[in-house]
Amino acid sequence: MSHLLAITVAAPAIAAAVLLAIPATARTAIRVVSLVGATVSFLGSLQVAALYDRGQGGLQLLDSFPVVPSMGIYLKLAVDGWGVALLILTGVIIVTGVLASWSVGKRDKEFFLLLLVLVAGVFGVFVAQDLFVFFLFYEIAVLPMYLLIGIWGSSHQVPAGGPFKFVWKRFEVGSKEYAAMKLTLMLLVGSAAILVAMFLLWGHSGARTFDLQVLEGTKFPIHIQHLVFPLVWLGFGSLAGVFPFHTWSPDGHASAPTAVSMLHAGVLMKLGAFGVLRIGMVLVPDAAQWWAPIVGAVAVINVLYGALCAASQKDLKYIVAYSSVSHMGVVMLGVATVNAAGWNGAVYQMVAHGIMTGLFFALVGLVYERAHTRAIAKMGGFAHVMPVVAGFFTLACLSSLGLPGTAGFVAEFMVFAGAAKGASAWWAIPGVLGAFVTAVYVLRACKAIFWGPAPQGEYAQLQDVQRTEWAAPLVLGSLLVVFGFWPRLLLDFIDVASQGYLTRLPALALAQLGAP
């Protein structure tokens, strides 16, 4: 299977093309085709993991097609250890996401089509070894979100106020159109920064190529590096929810439909962090080390500030969305440590948070679909009527607050250990504090929604998990525990990649790492 990666990436896109040929009335066929496309990708990513030689490391399963050879653009696909872990995450999330959106009622053909296109882009980013193609896939992954939220999203009211009250006259803050527009614009500004950085790299590589391997081997002049790194950091960082460019995330996630939230928070935000790690840290290592303390400081703000913001929310989806901001801060903190523990932790946190937040959004979607409210104050005692949802929600909460035995702990612990060992040991303190605040807000929400006397009136008849709805909680929940108890399933892959990239770092980092 020499084209395994190409198949994995193309399967959702092919499924999307097939969907075009299916009439919109064939609702079952649409779902089945989508599921098949997603499943092929998922199996493909598992096969990638099986074929990847952990002993050897590096890039494997190389597959290359010329696109614009004259500009040095090749569709070059290959995976490293990070890619393997993230491919599996994406596969899991898309399969469960498709199953979780089985009951989409409106324009379902277009919905699944966009979902599949989006996920093809995500797969592409994780395996692209050509900067141009990387960026191309990145855009493919980001743009369908506008339609997905704008058409299938839900609106709500945000009361006007604050020093910028007058903006409410111009836009309906809180509406789905507003959320979609804000998300797209903020991410596109980020993309513009990335584009500039990309051409800077291309122009100064000397080789006139976008090949990541060649670029990795190039020593860029330090002033170019200092231009490129902040552009990459803030460009990709806007997708990773880096403070203060995170504000698209709460509104976007709160407005998005279930599967879109799952994919967006679960996988797409990781593209941002992955970009910072794979492009920023690896391609311009000197500037990256200079900037690392700043990246770390901002990440720490993300962790603590995101957690505090989450603690103040009254809308369930906002809580989960802000928790994503907080947890992506943990990822960025790991990225900023520039050591193996931190990078392993960062990638592991991407997977752990992806699964955890996927689970969260799937369950929130379930609750919302039944109760038709997301206001926590209106809920209570739901564990009496939906014990399964309650159980899995608790599990997601536990992973969120970093309880040992769940994937969240392994990830956060590695990040904090990396941070403590890194240049700025103090970062670990707000990081751990953020984890505590997380414990407060997730359990408070859990208690408010599920605990308490049995619900009366309209909520007394809420149904528990039904048919295809089982998929997301079951798969994601068990993965959280499995990866929590036996992290080496993924860590073996991740570590070999971190090792490989770290050996390329300049002497400063190596001296700093030293022998443990």
Add this chain to the structure above:
Amino acid sequence: MTLSLCILLASALLAIGAYGVATRKEAVPLLLSVELMANAANILFASFGHFRGGPAGQIFVLFALAITVAEVAVGLALVMLIYRRHGDTALDLASEARQ
């Protein structure tokens, strides 16, 4: 009669035409002003052709004449359209693009 004088004459005609374009509110006088400006250009072509020799200058005037005629035809057609839509030939009415 020198080339400079011819250029000055053409410049004056062009300025007058520009004045007309900038002041006229209706389509037909506007077209007339445009004709003046086109004429100024033609005069330049003819003058240069005269002082330089050869057929090029005159050929260009001929082409420009033909193009002007085509322009007048289409322009008048548009005037008709505007008139039909608005019952008037005031070009200010045809500023929908602004909204």
Add this chain to the structure above:
Amino acid sequence: MSALGFAVVAMIILGSALFVVRAQNLIHAVLWLGVTLLGTAALYAQLNAPFLAGVQVLTYVGGVVTLMIFGVMVTRRHEGIAAEARSAGADRAFVFASALFVVLALVTWRNPPVITATAPIATSADLARALLERYLIAFEVLSLLLLAAIVGAIVLVRRKDPEPVQTPAGEPAALRAHASEVTP
């Protein structure tokens, strides 16, 4: 003779052009344009381009001016009332037009064109040869353009919707209000 002739012709051209842009009566403006074009024809004749002068008289004075008059006639709503040409913003237009002239004159004065004759002045026979040899393709393309323009004009004016769209009530008033809004 040459200088005097040029002066007379130039006076005719510029004088009639001024009437074209300032005339209140539309028909008068068109007729003044005819005078300008005739003056231009005379200028062509002075520039040793008799063929051009002929074409100018035939197409412009005979064709374009006639067309214009038709255009004015067709688009007048009220029979009998003199076609009035409204204008606005005369002051600033005058300033900028004069500036344009001054600048162009300045350019001409600062850099007087120096041109030496490279070939004898073309006769009508030369013109005919050039048109059908060297400029044949351009000539044919031009004929295509004319055809397209004619077809286009016909398509545009062909009546599809007999009803004029609803315009706001009290339209001239509205128009005036509109004009006063956009021109200070």
Add this chain to the structure above:
Amino acid sequence: MSPITLAVVATLAPAATALLLLVLFPLRHRGMPAAWVTLLGSAISLAASCKLLVDRIGGAADERAVVPWIEERGRAMAEIGVQLDGVSLPMLVIVGVVALCVQLFSVAYMHDEPPRAFGRYFTLHALFLFSMNVVVVAPNLLQLFAGWELVGLTSYLLIGFYFAKPSAAQAAVKAFWMTKLADMGFLFGLLVLYVNTGSFEWTAPTSTVVATWVSALLFVAVVGKSAQFPLHIWLPDAMEGPTPVSALLHAATMVAAGVFLVVRADPLFAQAPATREVMLWIGAVTAVFAAGLALVQRDIKKVLAFSTCSQLGYMVAALGAGNAFAGFFHLGTHAFFKALLFLAAGSVIHAVHSNDLGDMGGLRKRLPITTAAFVIGALSLAGVPGFAGFFSKDLVLTALEGRGGGAPWVMLLAAAFLTAFYMGRVLIKAFWGELSQKAEHAHEGGLSMTGPLVVLMIPSFASGFLGGWLAGQVKAEYHLHLGLTPVLASVMAVAGLVAAVVVFGRGGQAPGARILEKLDAWSLVDRTWATAYRLGLLGVASIAGWIDRYVIDGLMNLTGWSAIEGGASARRLQTGLVRDYALLVVVGVVVLALMGVLR
């Protein structure tokens, strides 16, 4: 089977049970079968532990086996495994015995629960036992931390077992938050240790400064977990859980984990005298403070809860005094008699359907076995000579002699008196005197309730005699000698009981009870924490939320708004009038020409 295999079986049997019950949910929803499966798992675990202990008595050596758990640059950054030695093996058996007794007791006690809840209860119990075993066999601090947190989780779920009750839900999250707050200390300690030694071993060589930092941070976690002042406030509230859960929580698992940590990490604490000094005082203060509050509680379970606080204070003080063995020994005996006391209390509550001491009275006439159990437990707790509690408490007090200027020693002696006094109060109020109205129809529960009581009576009385053997296991010194401290301790115990008979036998009030009751009702510590939570955390959170919505996001909106407004004003340039555009063309030409001319 090798010792390692046995230890793995002992640890994982309850985990397998829990997993089985989680996956095979019909089994769990049936109720009773779940209980039997859980009991089977616990029994297997206990059997394996006992086999290990027997082997060790037979002379088996210490064992340790680890596997890499988290990797970094191809090497193990963290390991998990089992460590079997004189600390973990006795603890494993204690935990196993107590857990099995409590589960057996629960079969009858929780009988009236709906089957689903019943199944859930036992699943959580299996998980609880697993978590505690992970703590006990941990070969390094990281695994101990993992188990520690899991214990916290299962406590949370079990305290909140009656989740329909808002008070239970509140108590559950409070317990979790308070311990989690303290656990940040554990995590920081781990990080400091890791940064300085590159490992999570408690035996890793390190400097005094590092050891002080690490031990102090770990101790913060101990204060939370073992309910020491001022983080003890979750423990009384945790009585919202079912009574057998309290027995497990207070005896062998949750709160014991804190003391166990210090015993385990003794090499680290030995290098940090400053931390030990703090421990000494906090332990002593907690012992007296909690004993005083225990005196005025009306709820039988809360009396026992505060007594747990107090006894944990003893252990912490002993550890602070540098005698880890004394703390460990007291932990062991306390596990038995506190479990016994709680189960007996559970039996009483089961019989009279009330927690209130005022509803009880004369129960010895109706509940003979329970009364016997409670008496033995109470005497052991009071430290009456001959009972288990006497030996360990004596050891603690001896260890404190001359420490910290003698004040802690005096405080603990006073606490010993108070202990006997409040236990005497409970005994008299609940079991002696006139038969109360509610106790009229009280009767003993079935065999599964009385059985565990009988089983636990034995070690509650006799485990004190194992001190010498246990000391040998952990290579500590232990001699029972007749000195001032044992005599005084015995006198205090007896005096406390006598005073209780004198004061409460005639239905009197304890002297100073008023003030204590006021203090209890005022609950300053509780309120301080509540205020900190509400103002400090939620207050700051709502400020952050407001800032994010209206300032940070406001700035983003402002950017969009300026773009729109700017566009709207730029649009005015476009008049849509041909003559204006023509004029602009002219202006452009003029400007361009001027640029050409003036150059």
